[in-house]
Amino acid sequence: MEVDPAAEPVAVYDEEGAVVGVAPRGEVYARSLWHGVGGVLVRSGDGRRVYVHRRSATKLVMPGLHDCWAGGVIGPGEDPEGTAVRELAEELGVTGVPLTPLFTLAYDEGAGGLRSHLFAFEARYDGPVRHQPEEVADGWWMPIPELRARLADPSWPFVPDGRMLVERWFAGQECDRP
Numbered sequence: 001m002e003v004d005p006a007a008e009p010v011a012v013y014d015e016e017g018a019v020v021g022v023a024p025r026g027e028v029y030a031r032s033l034w035h036g037v038g039g040v041l042v043r044s045g046d047g048r049r050v051y052v053h054r055r056s057a058t059k060l061v062m063p064g065l066h067d068c069w070a071g072g073v074i075g076p077g078e079d080p081e082g083t084a085v086r087e088l089a090e091e092l093g094v095t096g097v098p099l100t101p102l103f104t105l106a107y108d109e110g111a112g113g114l115r116s117h118l119f120a121f122e123a124r125y126d127g128p129v130r131h132q133p134e135e136v137a138d139g140w141w142m143p144i145p146e147l148r149a150r151l152a153d154p155s156w157p158f159v160p161d162g163r164m165l166v167e168r169w170f171a172g173q174e175c176d177r178p
Contacts, residue, residue, distance in 0.1 A: 005025060005026075005060050006024060006025055006026030006029075006060060007024050007025070007026065008024065008025045008073075008075070009022050009023070009024060009025075009075060009076050010022065010023060010024070010025050010028045010035050010073045010074070010075065010076075011035060011036055011073075011074045011075060011076050011077075011078065012028065012033050012034065012035055013034040013035055013036050013116075013117055014034060015034055015106075015115075017036075017104070017106070017117045019036075022076045025060070025073060026060075028073070029060065029061065029114070032109075032110075032111060032112055032113055032114070032115050033115065034115045034116065034117065035073055035074065035115070035116050035117075036073065036074035036080060036083070036116065036117045036118075036119065037071055037072065037073055037074065037083075037107075037116045037117070037118050037119065037161070038071050038072070038074055038078075038080040038081065038082070038083030038084035038086075038087060038119045038121070039069035039070065039071025039072075039084060039087070039118060039119065039120055039121065039162075039165065040069060040070045040071060040084045040087065040088045040099060040120075040121045040122065040123050041068060041069055041102070041120065041121070041122045041123070041165075041166070041169065042068075042070060042088070042092065042094065042122075042123050042125050042129075043122060043123070043124050043125070044124070044125070044126055044141060045124050045125070045126040047124070048143060048144060049141040049142060049143050049144065050068050050141070050142055050144060050147055051068065051070075051092070051125075051129060051139060051140075051141055051142075052066060052067070052068045052139065052140060052141075052142045052147065053066070053067060053068070053070075053091075053092075053131070053136045053137075053138065053139035053140075054066050054067075054136070054137045054138045054139070055067060055135070055136065055137065055159070056133065056134060056135055056136060056137045057137065058134065059135070061114070062159045062160075064137070064157070065157045065158060065159045066156065066157055066158045066159070067158065067159045067162040068142075068147065068162060068166055069120070069159075069162045069165055069166075070084075070087050070088045070091040070092050070094075071083070071084060071087045071088075071091075072086075072087040072090075072091075073116075074119075080104075080119030080121075081099060081101070081119075081121065083119075084099055084119065084121045085099065088123065090132055090135065091131070091132050091135045091136055092129050092130065092131065092132075092136070092139070093128070093129060093130025093131070093132070094123065094125055094127070094129065097123045097124070097125050098123070099121040099122065099123050100121060100122045100123075101119075101120075101121055102120040102121060102122055102169065102172075103120050103168060103169075103172065104117060104118065104119050104120065105117075105118045105120070105164065105165065105168060106118070107160075107161045107164060109160075114161065116161065118161060118164075118165055120165050120168075120169070147166070148170065151163060151166060151167065
C-alpha cells in the first residue's frame, strides 16, 4: 500500500522556532505553516567534494531541481538531528556516520510560500551512496569550487532553500575547513 506524502504528519513550528502542533504535510504546504527541516551536507572525507543530487520528478515540492542537502521535514516527536539521520539514510542510504551541527536558518517565502526552520548538519563520508528512487533521480560528487561556480549562475535549477543554506555555508567558511 502506497503512502500519500501529503498525509504525512509534520511538526508545526511558530515563527520563533518552537514546536506548536502537528499537521499533515499537504496542509503545512497549502497554508504556509512554519515547520522544521533537518538537512545534511555530505562531504568527502578530505572535505574537497560535496554530494549533489537531482530531486525526483515526483516530489511534492521542487521536483527535478538540484540540491546538496539530504533532508526533510521534522515529524512529530523528532528532533532536528534525528530527522537529519533518518533522511540521510532514506535518501542516500548513508548510515552510521556522525553529524556535525552547522547552523540554523529561517526560510520564509512569505504568505503562500514555504516557511521553515532549517537545521543544517555536515557528514564526512566516502562510502557508497544508494538513492531512494522516490526522492533522488541522480547524484554525483562535485568539487566545492565547481559547486560555487554553478550556484553563481541563477539559472541553474537548484532548490531555493538549499541554495540559501549552501551560500550561508560558503559565507561562514565551514567549507574551507579540511
